Amino acid sequence: MKKLICSLLTLSLALFVLTASYAQEDADIDILRAADVNTDGMINILDLVLVAGFFGETPTEEQTLNPDINGDGKINILDLVLVASHFGETVRLPAVLEGVEPGGGSELIPNDSIMLMFDHPPEDITVSEGVFTITDNTVTITGPFTPGTLELTVTWADGSETRNYTIRQPADFMSSEPESGSELIPNDSITLTFDHPPEDVTVSEGVATITDNTVTITGPFTPGTLELTITWADDSETLNYTVRQSAALERVEPAVASELIPNDSITLTFDHPPEDVTVSEGVETITDNTVTITGPFTPGTLELTVTWADGSETLDYTVRQLVGLERVEPTVESELTVDGSITLTFDNPPKDVTVSEGVFTITGSTVTITGPFTPGTLELTITWADGSVAYTYTVAEPDTESPSITGGTISDGDEDVKAEAINSGALIEIAFSEEVSGTIALQTEAGDDVGWLGKIEGSKGTLELVKGKELDPETTYVIAGKVEDAAGNETDIDITFVTASAYDGIPIEVTDADFETVVLGSKIPIVVDFYKDG
Amino acid sequence: MAPVVAEIALEYKDTFIVAKLNAINNPKTSLKYQVRGHPTYLVFQDEKVVKRFGGQTPKGEFVQNVLNAIDVEEN
Numbered sequence: 089m090k091k092l093i094c095s096l097l098t099l100s101l102a103l104f105v106l107t108a109s110y111a112q113e114d115a116d117i118d119i120l121r122a123a124d125v126n127t128d129g130m131i132n133i134l135d136l137v138l139v140a141g142f143f144g145e146t147p148t149e150e151q152t153l154n155p156d157i158n159g160d161g162k163i164n165i166l167d168l169v170l171v172a173s174h175f176g177e178t179v180r181l182p183a184v185l186e187g188v189e190p191g192g193g194s195e196l197i198p199n200d201s202i203m204l205m206f207d208h209p210p211e212d213i214t215v216s217e218g219v220f221t222i223t224d225n226t227v228t229i230t231g232p233f234t235p236g237t238l239e240l241t242v243t244w245a246d247g248s249e250t251r252n253y254t255i256r257q258p259a260d261f262m263s264s265e266p267e268s269g270s271e272l273i274p275n276d277s278i279t280l281t282f283d284h285p286p287e288d289v290t291v292s293e294g295v296a297t298i299t300d301n302t303v304t305i306t307g308p309f310t311p312g313t314l315e316l317t318i319t320w321a322d323d324s325e326t327l328n329y330t331v332r333q334s335a336a337l338e339r340v341e342p343a344v345a346s347e348l349i350p351n352d353s354i355t356l357t358f359d360h361p362p363e364d365v366t367v368s369e370g371v372e373t374i375t376d377n378t379v380t381i382t383g384p385f386t387p388g389t390l391e392l393t394v395t396w397a398d399g400s401e402t403l404d405y406t407v408r409q410l411v412g413l414e415r416v417e418p419t420v421e422s423e424l425t426v427d428g429s430i431t432l433t434f435d436n437p438p439k440d441v442t443v444s445e446g447v448f449t450i451t452g453s454t455v456t457i458t459g460p461f462t463p464g465t466l467e468l469t470i471t472w473a474d475g476s477v478a479y480t481y482t483v484a485e486p487d488t489e490s491p492s493i494t495g496g497t498i499s500d501g502d503e504d505v506k507a508e509a510i511n512s513g514a515l516i517e518i519a520f521s522e523e524v525s526g527t528i529a530l531q532t533e534a535g536d537d538v539g540w541l542g543k544i545e546g547s548k549g550t551l552e553l554v555k556g557k558e559l560d561p562e563t564t565y566v567i568a569g570k571v572e573d574a575a576g577n578e579t580d581i582d583i584t585f586v587t588a589s590a591y592d593g594i595p596i597e598v599t600d601a602d603f604e605t606v607v608l609g610s611k612i613p614i615v616v617d618f619y620k621d622g
Numbered sequence: 623m624a625p626v627v628a629e630i631a632l633e634y635k636d637t638f639i640v641a642k643l644n645a646i647n648n649p650k651t652s653l654k655y656q657v658r659g660h661p662t663y664l665v666f667q668d669e670k671v672v673k674r675f676g677g678q679t680p681k682g683e684f685v686q687n688v689l690n691a692i693d694v695e696e697n
Binding site: 508509591592593594595596597598599600603606607608609610612613614615616617618619620621 | 627628631632633635637638639640641642643644645646647648649650651652655657660661662663664665666667669672688691692
């Protein structure tokens with residue numbers, strides 16, 4: 089056996105010597121690597137020994153070192169010749185791709201780089217896209233890559249590899265709404281606009297919602313200073329805001345749908361001080377959490393819209409016309425009867441009327457207050473929705489006294505009444521103690537009407553002569569009738585008199601009471617003798 | 623004088639009436655017609671004083687004053 093090996097070696101050496109120059113020129117890297125059986129990068133005696141060691145055998149798959157140089161399934165002289173033919177040469181080891189970072193199927197941005205790690209420095213590298221650099225065992229391929237699908241093929245001396253990537257467009261922050269530095273309320277939202285859809289968005293506060301190129305960040309944000317950092321796959325941005333407490337309307341005074349008068353005011357109470365308040369009518373005044381809106385408001389329907397930084401509210405009211413008192417009857421401080429009445433006239437129908445005494449009724453714009461009132465001083469206060477007045481009256485004691493006859497042309501029981509004088513005056517008068525109404529008539533003693541015209545007016549009763557109905561001398565007459573005062577107190581009139589005999593030339597006696605009737609009323613010239621007793 | 627007035631009243635009863643007014647008891651009328659002396663005679667016709675005279679007046683003059691005032695001629 090040893091002889092055989094020696095012979096083979098000798099033969100191989102001879103073959104090497106013979107073929108050395110030829111083999112050097114046509115060396116195939118695959119043959120070289122096959123000839124480097126122990127894969128130490130050198131083709132030398134050790135490789136020959138390994139071929140010789142397995143000479144005549146058939147290589148098995150389990151063998152880590154394969155002496156079947158030409159791959160014909162047999163380890164024979166041809167294999168020895170191949171080793172010998174490259175004896176002394178060095179063999180470059182194949183570069184095997186060990187890993188790719190990022191792995192295939194990853195998503196990249198155009199300027200990302202892809203690293204391929206080999207077990208040995210690769211040679212003759214080409215890449216289908218990008219630019220590569222080699223550092224030791226690592227090939228780095230840098231973009232820019234075209235967004236879309238990237239089918240990157242890397243070819244090196246010992247092989248090639250194709251990896252697929254998705255190149256996405258990186259997202260740049262464009263703007264925010266509201267802008268950084270603005271004032272927010274807790275439930276506001278902030279919208280960030282990018283030039284391309286951002287990925288892997290995170291926010292330091294609030295909740296982010298992404299729609300295409302837009303990221304909407306909604307609160308609630310904590311009142312105070314908000315330093316909001318938005319981070320996405322390509323960058324990050326910090327926006328600063330001031331978050332103020334939002335103001336919510338809590339109540340309105342007077343209640344909506346109430347009735348107002350033009351100069352009323354409306355108060356809105358918020359849970360926090362409202363900002364940027366505007367009102368559609370009236371003038372607003374803000375004090376802490378309260379907004380007071382004062383008129384004058386136009387009578388009619390008031391649709392009042394209040395707008396503030398955080399909302400708006402429309403309040404509906406009815407504004408009614410102010411009611412003013414125009415006059416009062418009877419005159420203030422005058423005298424009333426117990427059952428009298430007072431009438432107040434307003435310019436418009438009053439509302440919510442109350443009176444301190446008596447009972448009132450309202451008819452249109454008129455309020456009538458009726459008694460009974462207590463005799464004495466009446467302090468009467470009338471109040472209505474828009475004002476009040478206080479008046480003083482004097483309430484007289486009830487009139488229970490009947491009217492009485494206080495004088496007149498004739499008194500009851502008069503005798504020797506000068507008929508001519510009365511006839512010439514054509515009038516009989518009776519004076520009463522107060523204003524009365526009723527009837528009066530001149531009758532005969534038998535009760536027959538003489539025919540004079542009786543009339544009651546004011547505090548006087550008159551009987552007027554009707555021509556042809558003159559009084560007769562020496563006759564008894566009765567003035568009869570009935571009168572009553574305003575309180576209904578009645579008095580019967582029953583005056584009986586007797587006329588004197590006809591004028592016979594004896595001077596007649598006149599007084600202040602009957603002077604006018606007898607003298608001035610006389611149709612006959614009359615001489616009056618003004619005399620003094622004695 | 624009273625008997626003279628009474629006499630005239632009776633004599634001229636169909637022409638005029640003679641009336642008497644106690645000025646002390648009826649001051650209102652005296653004041654109204656400014657009667658200060660007594661006797662004073664006022665002749666009234668149609669509600670107006672048509673003659674005023676006073677003092678001791680002879681019958682003839684008295685009658686003439688009245689008749690002239692009421693525009694009646696004596697027969």
